[in-house]
Amino acid sequence: MNFRQQLIAFNTIMVREFLRFIRIWIQTIIPPVITVGLYFIIFGQLIGSQIGDIDGFRYMDYIVPGLILMSVITNSYANTVSSFFSAKFQRSIEEMIVAPIPNHIILAGYISGGVARGVIVGITVTAVSMFFSDFQIYSIPITLTVFILTSILFSLAGLINAVYAKSFDDISIIPTFVLTPLTYLGGIFYSIKMLPEFWQNVSLANPILYMINAFRYGLLGVSDIDTFTAIIIIIAFIVVLFAFTMRLLNKGVGIKP
């Protein structure tokens, strides 16, 4: 395939992935908006009003970046894991395997779908947050960089989960037992400075902590972690997961007997 043909193939996968989650927007776009809306009301308005400022921001404003990024993480992940696994389950993945598409194009197509859903949900949740918070974006480049990189990273992670998954149960195990706890413990609702030193150090092993803090820096200008370090760590994770996913696809793990 020449470059133009590869571009057409990429565009085909991207549009198909986009239409897939847009067609079922009630299942894909609305639930995270409702969930985050509830977080704003319960944690932000009701409980948050009992909590003082953190790093000079109202508690409601402080949790906004984490809640937005949590939606991006879960939706980017959910998009690739469900799309790739259902393609495996229905065997429609074979449509791409028999075609001469290079694996990096397939991977890029699925990532673009995950990023698209992450971006749309992220923007929607941000719009909802405007009803509860009146924050000003501190740095648009950092905000967008972290937003997109995080989305790419979790799209890759979702795809790896889908490659290994053998049943629909397998695609919910990682989000339930790994992703959600790490996200909650990644400093959405608190600053790790509020933790005892031991738990601060333990928290540093959580990769999601770096993403949430870098994103918080982009939106509010405050962070527990050095933002440059955080972005480097996110990029490093992306490189490693991309290489690993390419290896899985090249070997046909989970898709070719």
Place this chain on the structure above:
Amino acid sequence: MNALKIENLKKTYRNGVKALCGVDLEVEEGDFFALLGPNGAGKSTAIGIISSLINKTSGKVSVFDHDIDTDSAGARQQIGLVPQEFNFNIFEPIREILINQAGFYGIGRHEASLRTEKYLRKLELWDKRYDMAKELSGGMKRRLMIARALVHQPRLLILDEPTAGVDIEIRHSMWDFMREINANGTTIILTTHYLEEAESLCNHIAIIDKGITIEQTSMRSLLDRLHVETFVLYLDKTIQEIPDCGDYSIRLLDGNTLEVDIHQSQNMNDLYKRLSLCDISVLSMRNKTNRLEQLFISMLNTGEAA
């Protein structure tokens, strides 16, 4: 040029099952080729390897001289596959399925739309183009897979039991369509359990059993090996005894029906004459079994005996 060349192809699955133990095959460009074998013989595994859906254990496969190891994309570009089981997203509209498939081969949307219309019309699915695939009947789903396999205009079309579960009328229209595609230069490899289908459509044949090729030849030379054919004759009147027709082996099924074994050295005209001398007329006749079916079973039995 060979459309397909397979040398000593072996496949052992992770669970230890040896699906292919050394398959050799050559299919010439433009041929209509039947790949036959009993269930579990390894046909679908071989097709899976040719079309990159299954990793081989060893051996060589090339499609129009594109080696699947060194030029996998080149080989895949040549192939259109209609697999045995439905493998499309049942929640996608069928027009979208075809346009997407064309896109996977790098065909732009405008050209893809034109080709989609052409093949959906050919396969009588155009009226259903906006329906989701799950809403189609079994026969329509089969035709959808054929249309999808053709949308990038492959040089080699592999049909793995394409007419399974399709009614007779549609099956015959699909046969005509396959003949037309083949006449236009597309090489076709067909696996089927309807042996009359293979006999009617194919020029060459290979039989795989237990993971090895036990026969590869032309359909004509294979059928020439059939020494005896059995016919059922329907008579114009009731008879009580088997008529004396010389060397013919005849059995009386009921008063109006005879079963006759005809050797290669014998002929039907002679049999009719002899029956006529006994004052018996034949109203109609049919082959008791399909000729290829008889051969197929005898070859598999010979293989088992060996």
